[in-house]
Amino acid sequence: MEMIFILYITPIIVGILTGILSGFGIGGGTILILYLTIILNVPQQIASGTNLLYFIVCAPAALISHIKNKLVDKKAFILCTISGVPICILASFIADKIPIDILKRIFGVFLLYVGFKELLQK
Secondary structure: OHHHHHHHHHHHHHHHHHHHHHOOOOOOHHHOOOOOOHHHHOOOHHHHHHHHHHHHHHHHHHHHHHOOOOOHHHHHEEEEEEEEHHHHHHHHHHHHHHHHHHHHHHHHHHHHHHHHHHHHHO
């Protein structure tokens, strides 16, 4: 029974949670990365790549709703895309060279920062 839960039920629960968070536009990929690295012991770089592929599939569905409800700042999108895409490409090459334990720590610090910031906001 435990094996069935690990192989089938857990991924479905993670899919539901990541889908909800992705639909809200608040980062379901974070849950996916935690699941992949902590539960499945997937290396950080592979978890990140898997998350990016997941994002490509989920983002359009959430984006349609956000555009329909006028929840997209087009100017911010354009400016962030122009500056972000080149840096993203560079960072992906750099991340490939960083040891996994350091990447995990960087990701952990990022999660702590975001979590504390959310807890302390009004």
